[in-house]
Amino acid sequence: MRYARYMAAAAAMVALSAAGAQAQDKKTLAIVVKGLDNPFFEQINLGCQDWAANNPDSEYECLYTGPASSTDEAGEVQIVDDLLTKGVAAIAISPSNAPAMANRIREIAPDVPVMTVDADFLEADRNLRATYLGTDNYLMGVKMAEQAQRLKAEGGTVCLQLGNVAADNINARAAGFRDTIAGAKGIERLAGEGGWSEVEGCPVFTNDQADLANQQMADVFTANPDLDAFILIGGWAQFAPQAYSQVTDQVMDRLKSNDLIIVAGDTLPPQVQAFNEGRSHAQIGQRPFEMGQRAPDVMIQLINGEAVEDPLYTGLDVCTHEEPGFCAQ
Known part of the structure; x- marks a missing residue:
């Protein structure tokens, strides 16, 4: 367990260092997912990258990170802890273990905006985040x-x-x-x-x-x-x-x-x-690319003190063989 947490902390530091090397003057908008091994979350990453490509002059950068494995719940909590300690402008979290993540956010009581993306906190803990962006x-x-x-x-x-x-x-x-x-x-x-x-x-x-x-x-x-x-x-x-x-x-x-x-x-x-x-x-x-693409703008709104709806739903696509829709080849 200690080794997993060490590796999670190292991943967070490497991510921040790499981001800082690329854009030393930019403030970080962090997106932390359950695990980098899940292809669903890679779509969120692509959305984050798309936002960055379309906002090259922004004072903010979009940082995508998470534990190497989706099974590393403690590692995800540690990454969030380290990012908040190191300093980010805002953070969007997809909590793997919602109660554990909420407990840590409650303990840290960060002074930067916290939102959830893709997965939310339990209803009793939703006062700890500003909004949820993702699927209904x-x-x-x-x-x-x-x-x-x-x-x-x-x-x-x-x-x-x-x-x-x-x-x-x-x-x-x-x-x-x-x-x-x-x-x-x-x-x-x-x-x-x-x-x-x-x-x-x-x-x-x-x-x-x-x-x-x-x-x-x-x-x-x-x-x-x-x-x-x-x-x-x-x-x-x-x-x-x-x-x-x-x-x-x-x-x-x-x-x-x-x-x-x-x-x-x-x-x-x-x-x-x-x-x-x-x-x-x-x-x-679901629409994970849209989640990654929209999350930075929502975080910037929160940083600026703007009113943001809660929740923010990204919609669903239904594919059947009778009406393949999105899945048609």
Whole structure:
């Protein structure tokens, strides 16, 4: 644990040093994500870079950083701690462990603007940040449920694949899915509501690891040969396209006949390819590039004391084979 924290601190210092070397006179707007190993967050990075390219004369620079691994919750907290200690003009955080990150922000009590991006603090801790920029995650779960209901009007058995146990954004999606299926709020586990039941051993938690996500899918398919629906609340398994192809190859006949349906979050390029190959029935896409592109402007507004809406939603894209939309090739 100490080594992981040391490496996280070193990453933050290297990031700040590199940024300072490039633009010594510029103030830093930091975006800290859950892990640099997740291709979803690379889209946020590209948005950050796009903002920088379009604002070359700004007094601010956009710094994108995070722990090397999405499993390093303590490392992310340490990076935020070090950035705030070193000095940034504002910071946007995608907390992996929302309670742990909020506790540290509460302890530090930074005098610079703090916002969340992509993932939020728990509701009780949202007074610690100025605003949230990203997906309406509850609505994302609602849209996943709507696709499951459309494809399986009579319901059936389902497994939800989640990420980190303490990730507020993922838990909000799961709540949106279950509430919509059940027609009532506060459903913790589907047990026949709306004709749907969660199978034993589910939900499964990937800890944002693509290899684990694919292994879980394979295990669930083996243990439940008559499973009706698998819901990737996030896109983890599809982030490893070769492994995902191997897993779905085992059930392709069932996928083609809609005997088994897969609804997945996100629409990154490998996911769109999988969708077009018939390896999922619907993709509910977020807009991470827009998150990275907009975050610096929001931070500057906060620095200037301007009023900023809370939350700031970036929208969703729904792809189905009937209406591929964003995913059309």
